[in-house]
Amino acid sequence: MRHGETDWNLDRRLQGHADRSLNETGREQARGLVAELADEPLDAVYSSDLSRAAETARIVADARGLDVTVLPSLRERHFGTWEGLTDEEIHERFPEAADGVLGDGESRDELDRRILGALERIAEEHPNDTVLVVSHGGPLRAVLRRCGIDGVDRIANCHVLRLEAGGGALRETD
Numbered sequence: 001m002r003h004g005e006t007d008w009n010l011d012r013r014l015q016g017h018a019d020r021s022l023n024e025t026g027r028e029q030a031r032g033l034v035a036e037l038a039d040e041p042l043d044a045v046y047s048s049d050l051s052r053a054a055e056t057a058r059i060v061a062d063a064r065g066l067d068v069t070v071l072p073s074l075r076e077r078h079f080g081t082w083e084g085l086t087d088e089e090i091h092e093r094f095p096e097a098a099d100g101v102l103g104d105g106e107s108r109d110e111l112d113r114r115i116l117g118a119l120e121r122i123a124e125e126h127p128n129d130t131v132l133v134v135s136h137g138g139p140l141r142a143v144l145r146r147c148g149i150d151g152v153d154r155i156a157n158c159h160v161l162r163l164e165a166g167g168g169a170l171r172e173t174d
Contacts, residue, residue: 076136080105
C-alpha cells in the first residue's frame with residue numbers, strides 16, 4: 001500500500017527520498033486503514049524507512065500488536081535534484097521533463113529491480129502469510145507494471161493493492 005498524505009503531496013512536490021512526515025490527514029487515512037483491514041488476516045508488516053511510510057505502517061501494526069520491519073529497499077524512487085520541486089518548477093527548470101525524463105537520480109529500471117527484489121525476499125520469508133508492505137507511489141507502479149498494468153500516473157494515498165506472490169510471480173487479486 002501507499003503511505004498516507006504529506007504536506008508535499010498537497011503541494012504536488014516530488015518527494016523521492018526526502019523524508020517528509022505525514023500530515024494530520026495522512027494520519028487519519030492510516031487510522032482508516034485499521035478499520036478497512038480489520039477483517040483481513042495480517043501476519044507481518046514491512047515498511048520503507050522514510051517517515052511517511054513508517055508512520056503509516058506503525059499505525060496499522062500497532063492496532064494488531066505487530067512489529068514493523070523497516071527496509072530501505074522499499075523507498076520511493078530517488079529523483080536527485082528534482083526532489084522537493086513542484087510539477088511547474090520541474091517543467092520551468094528542466095524542459096526535458098516534457099520528454100518523460102524523471103530527474104537525475106534512479107532510473108525506472110533501477111527502481112523496478114530494487115522493489116521487486118525486496119518483495120521477492122519478503123515473499124520467501126513469509127511463504128504462507130499475509131503481509132502488509134507500506135511503500136510509495138513509484139514502487140506501487142513498479143508492482144503494477146510487473147502485473148502487466150502500465151500507465152498509472154496517480155495512486156491515492158493509502159491505496160491498498162492486494163497481491164498474491166508465488167512461483168516467482170506477482171498477481172493482483174482485487
